[in-house]
Amino acid sequence: MPQRILSLVVLCVVCALPISAFQKPTRSAHAGAHPAATLSPQITAIVRQISAANIKSDIEKLVSFKTRQTLSDPQSDTVGIGAARRWIKSEFDRYSQDAGGRLQVSFDEYTQPPGPRNHDPVQVVNVVGILPGEQPESRDRMYVVSGHYDSRNSDTFDAKGIAPGADDDASGTAAVMEMARVMSKYKFDATLVFLAVAGEEQGLYGSTHWAKTAKEKHLDIEGMITNDIIGSSRAEDGHIDNHHVRLFAEGIPPLAQMSEDLRTLARTGGDNDTPTIELGRKIKETAAKYVPGMDVTLIYRRDRYLRGGDHSPFLDEGYPAVRMTEPNEIYQHQHQDVRKVDGVQYGDLPEFDDFNYIAQVTRVNAAALASLALAPATPQNVQVDTVKLENDTSLRWDANKEPDLLGYKVVWREDAQPFWQHEKFVGNVTSYTVKNLSKDNYIFGVEAVSKNGNSSPAVYPKPYRPAAGTRR
Numbered sequence: 420m421p422q423r424i425l426s427l428v429v430l431c432v433v434c435a436l437p438i439s440a441f442q443k444p445t446r447s448a449h450a451g452a453h454p455a456a457t458l459s460p461q462i463t464a465i466v467r468q469i470s471a472a473n474i475k476s477d478i479e480k481l482v483s484f485k486t487r488q489t490l491s492d493p494q495s496d497t498v499g500i501g502a503a504r505r506w507i508k509s510e511f512d513r514y515s516q517d518a519g520g521r522l523q524v525s526f527d528e529y530t531q532p533p534g535p536r537n538h539d540p541v542q543v544v545n546v547v548g549i550l551p552g553e554q555p556e557s558r559d560r561m562y563v564v565s566g567h568y569d570s571r572n573s574d575t576f577d578a579k580g581i582a583p584g585a586d587d588d589a590s591g592t593a594a595v596m597e598m599a600r601v602m603s604k605y606k607f608d609a610t611l612v613f614l615a616v617a618g619e620e621q622g623l624y625g626s627t628h629w630a631k632t633a634k635e636k637h638l639d640i641e642g643m644i645t646n647d648i649i650g651s652s653r654a655e656d657g658h659i660d661n662h663h664v665r666l667f668a669e670g671i672p673p674l675a676q677m678s679e680d681l682r683t684l685a686r687t688g689g690d691n692d693t694p695t696i697e698l699g700r701k702i703k704e705t706a707a708k709y710v711p712g713m714d715v716t717l718i719y720r721r722d723r724y725l726r727g728g729d730h731s732p733f734l735d736e737g738y739p740a741v742r743m744t745e746p747n748e749i750y751q752h753q754h755q756d757v758r759k760v761d762g763v764q765y766g767d768l769p770e771f772d773d774f775n776y777i778a779q780v781t782r783v784n785a786a787a788l789a790s791l792a793l794a795p796a797t798p799q800n801v802q803v804d805t806v807k808l809e810n811d812t813s814l815r816w817d818a819n820k821e822p823d824l825l826g827y828k829v830v831w832r833e834d835a836q837p838f839w840q841h842e843k844f845v846g847n848v849t850s851y852t853v854k855n856l857s858k859d860n861y862i863f864g865v866e867a868v869s870k871n872g873n874s875s876p877a878v879y880p881k882p883y884r885p886a887a888g889t890r891r
Contacts, residue, residue, distance in 0.1 A: 446830070446839055446840060446841060446842045447841050447842075457872065458708060458709065459789075459790070459793065459871060459872065461605055461789065461793070462709055462785075462786055462789045462790060462793075463709065464605075465601055465602055465605060465785050465786070465789055466709050466782045466785060466786050468601045469597055469598075469601060469778050469781050469782045469785060470597065470778065471774045471775045471777070471778035473593075473600070474590075474593045474594065474597050474774050474777050474778055474781065475772075475774040477510075477589075477592070477593035477596050477597070478585055478589045478593045478650075478769055478772060478774070478777075479769055480506065481503060481568065481584070481585075481592060481593070482583045482584070482585050482589060482769055484497070484498055484499060484500075484502050484503045484506075485498045485499070485581055485582075485583075486498070486499060486500075486570060486572075486579065486580065486581060486582040487499070487500045487503045487568055487569050487570040487582065487584055488569060488570060488571055488572075488577065488578045488582050488620070489541060489543065489569045489617055489618045489620065489621045489624070490537060490541055490576065490578040490621075491578040491579065492578075499578075500544075500568075500569060500617065503568055504526070504544050504546055504568065504615075507546045507568060507592070507596065507615050508526065508546050510596055511524040511546060511548045511596075511599060511613070512524050514548070514599050514600045514603050515548070515603065517600075517603070517604065518604050521550060521551070522548045522550050522599065522603040522613075523548065523549040523550075523551065524546075524547070524548050525549075526544050526545070526546060526547070527544070527545040527546075527625075527629060527632075528542060528543065528544040528545070529542075529543060529628050530542055530543075531543045531621075531624050531628075534621070534622060535622070536575050536576070536620075536621040536622055537621055538576075541621075543617050543618040543624045543625050543628065544617055544625075545614060545615065545616045545617060545625045545626075545628070545629055546568070546615040547612065547613070547614055547615075547629075548599045548603070548612070548613040548614075549611075549612050549613075550599075550603055550607065550610065550611040550612075550613070551610050552607055552608050552610040552611075552792065553607065553608060554608035554609070554821065554822075554823070556608075556820045556821050556822065557608035557609045557795075557796065557821055558608075558610055559610070559638075559639050560608075560609040560639050560641050560796055561609065561610045561611075561612055561638055561639060561640045561641065562609060562610070562611055562612070562640070562641060562642045562643070562644075562788050562791050562792055563611075563612040563614060563640055563642070563643040563644070563733070564595055564598060564611070564612070564613060564614065564643070564644045564645075564646070564784055564788055565591070565595060565613075565614035565615070565616055565643070565644070565645045565646070565729050565730075566590070566591025566592035566593070566594055566614075566615060566616075566645070566646045566647065567588045567591065567592065567615070567616045567617065567618075567619035567620070567626070567645075567647065567729055568588070568589070568615045568616070568617060569588075569616075569617045569618060569619055569620050569621075569625075570582040570583065570589070570620065570767070571584070571620040571754055572754065572755060572756045572757070572766075573754060573756045574756075575620065575621070580756060581756075581757050581766075582767075583757065583766065583767050583768055583769065584767050585650060585767050585768055585769040585771065585772050586648055586649075586651055586745075586752060586753070586767050586771060586772055587647065587648045587650075587753050587754070587767055588646070588647050589650070590646070590648065590649045590772060590777050591645070591646035591647050591648070591649055592615050593777065594646045594649060594777060594780060594781040594784060595613050595614065595615055595646065596613075596615070597778075597781050598613060598781060598785050598788070599613040602785060602788070602789065605789070607789065607792035607793055608793055608794075608821070608823070608869075609641075609791070609792040609793075609796075610792070611788060611792055614626075614629065616629065616729055619647070619728075619729055620754075623727060623728075623729055623731060623732055625729075626645070626729035626730075626731075626732045626733070627732040629732075630732040630733045630735070630736045630738070631732070631736065633733075633736065633738075634736040634737070634738075640733065640738045640739075641739065641791070641796065641797065642698045642738075642739050642740075642741075642791055642876075643730055643738055643739065643741070644702070644730070644740070644741055644742075644743060644784055644787070644788070645729040645730040645740070645741075645742050645743070646742075646743050646780065646784065647728045647729065647742060647743075647744060648744050648745055648748060648753070649664065649743055649744060649745050649776075649777055649780045650745065650771070650772040650773065650776070650777055651747075651748075651749065651752070651771055651772060651773055651776070652745065652746075652773040652776040653747070653749065653771070653773070654746075654747035654749070655747065655750075660746045660747060661773060661775070661776045662712055662713060662714055663713075663714050663715075663716050663746040664714075664715055664716065664743050664745065664746065664779075664780045664783060665716050665718055665743065665744045665745070665746055666699050666702060666703065666715050666716065666717050666741050666742070666743055667718050667720060667721060667722050667723070667741060667742040667743075667744070668695050668696045668698065668699030668717060668718070668719060668720075668741045669693065669696075669721040669734060670690050670691055670693055670695075670696060670719050670720075671684060671685055671690055671693060672721075672734065680881075683881055683882070684879065687881075687882060688834065688862070689862070689879045691719060691837070692862065692864065692877075693739075694739040694797075694876070694878075695734065695739040695740060695741060696717075696719060697739070697876040697877050697878070697879070698739040698740075698741055698876050699715075699717050699741050700717065700839065700876065700877070701787070701790075701791070701874075701875075701876040702715055702741065702783070702787040703715040703717055703838070704838075705783075705786050705787045705790045706783040706787065708786070709782070709786035709790075710779060710782045710783050710786060713779045713780075713782070715783060717837065721734065721742075723744070728742045728744075729742075730742045743780060743783075743784070745776075749771070751763065751764075751765050752765070752766065752767050752768070752771050753767060754767075755767065791873075791875075791876075793871055793873045794868075794869050794873035794874055794875045795819045795821045795823075795824050795867035795868070795869050795874075795875050796819060796820075796821070796867065796875060797866075797867065797875045797876055797877075797878050798816040798817065798819060798827065798865045798866070798875070798878050799816065799817045799819075799878075800816055800817045801814065801816040801864075801865045801878040801879070801880045801881065802814070802815050802880050802881050802882070802883035803858050803863060803880035803881070803883060804883055804884075805858075805882040805883060805884045806883075806884060806885070809857075810855060810856075811853060811854050811855065811856070811857075812853045812856050812857060812858040812861070812863060813850065813851075813852040813853075814829060814851055814852075814853070814863060814865060814880055815849060815850040815883065816849055816865055816878075816880075817849065819867050821867075821869065823869050823870045824847065824867060824868070824869060824870070825847065825868045825869055825870045826844060826845065826846045826847040826848070826868055827844070827845055827846070827847070827848065827851075827865055827866065827867055827868060828842050828843065828844050828845065828866040828868055828874060829842070829843050829845055829851055829863065829864075829865055830842045830843075830863070830864045830865070830866060830877050831853070831856065831861045831863045831864070832861065832862050833860075833861060833862075834860075834861070834862055839864065839877065842866075844868065862879070863879075863880060864877030864878055864880070865877060865878050865880065866878075
């Protein structure tokens with residue numbers, strides 16, 4: 420083949436690749452870097468045990484309740500939201516029994532006052548499974564994963580019509596159930612919370628209540644993932660994309676009044692380095708290690724236009740929280756009465772789910788949660804020295820308290836790059852100077868690393884300039 424034609428063919432192939440193909444989170448290791456950790460046997464085992472067959476069975480069971488609309492019958496044993504939540508809890512109870520009682524299962528319930536989508540008070544019930552952390556220094560740190568088990572059809576108030584909700588959101592609920600089943604058999608340093616919430620379609624009721632209660636209790640939630648509409652790999656034009664999942668991660672929130680921390684973040688160019696975006700980066704990085712062939716497409720916004728999810732109340736309470744959703748949505752299969760019009764099938768039916776794809780998304784979740792719960796907490800009080808004009812970058816932070824801490828990594832990237840490009844393991848120290856790299860030219864962060872090779876999300880540094888005559 421002539422060289423010119425060969426070059427043209429190569430160019431065409433490259434141009435045909437999706438943008439995400441050029442967004443792999445790769446890092447170059449610099450002198451003194453901690454060698455790339457081998458894959459964790461525990462995380463690898465968890466990923467392998469996620470079962471598409473179990474997920475299919477759980478989704479079909481959820482659909483069998485005919486409707487799971489929040490206002491539907493709470494008393495029936497076969498139809499409505501009451502039957503659905505009691506079945507979910509019975510499954511959580513079974514997982515706990517298989518795990519020696521370590522998964523703490525309960526109903527979290529309250530009465531929702533009348534509102535725009537419920538004319539009368541309604542009992543909203545979340546199903547909760549808590550897997551306490553095993554390391555005393557990490558036990559209070561929590562990671563939450565959720566799916567909403569309620570469903571709806573075209574009429575928000577229709578509590579009796581068929582509302583299968585196979586994708587929205589039996590898919591996310593089944594993912595959470597499968598994670599609870601598998602992960603409850605393993606031990607983690609930090610605490611994991613598996614949530615099946617209700618009232619999402621009426622106004623994020625269940626998740627709002629749980630997030631507000633968590634804030635009132637001063638719970639240390641360092642990361643939250645909601646899985647909502649993760650069931651289909653097919654796009655509206657018919658093409659299949661079973662190698663991507665969208666992850667929505669908000670940057671600086673649009674608040675009427677910014678906190679001092681947010682103002683500092685914006686003032687120093689850290690718009691894309693909020694704790695939520697750093698959580699998203701870590702999820703993407705972990706997925707690349709443990710679920711090859713499955714790419715997390717990171718989108719720096721809270722959610723899709725005109726839509727909302729159960730991560731939003733956690734964001735509103737100040738917790739890092741992200742949403743996972745299938746790459747392409749077919750709207751005739753969402754929030755629609757089951758019917759056929761001109762040969763076109765409407766409604767959220769199981770036949771439109773791709774159970775193998777859901778299992779892959781579940782593996783991404785499980786790998787990320789396991790890695791986070793086995794890693795140290797994010798470093799605290801991370802600062803960059805702004806004492807004098809210099810071409811080096813000096814960073815400092817407080818020491819972590821975990822006994823299995825190995826040390827810290829300094830990571831950096833060019834300002835226009837979406838992912839960390841470089842890293843250097845600097846040992847178990849609380850300060851480090853990166854020579855000949857200016858803080859004016861690069862974005863820096865610090866991660867904590869455990870002896871088992873898992874690392875925390877990065878923390879963006881605040882500027883540090885001591886008052887005259889003082890030095891930290």
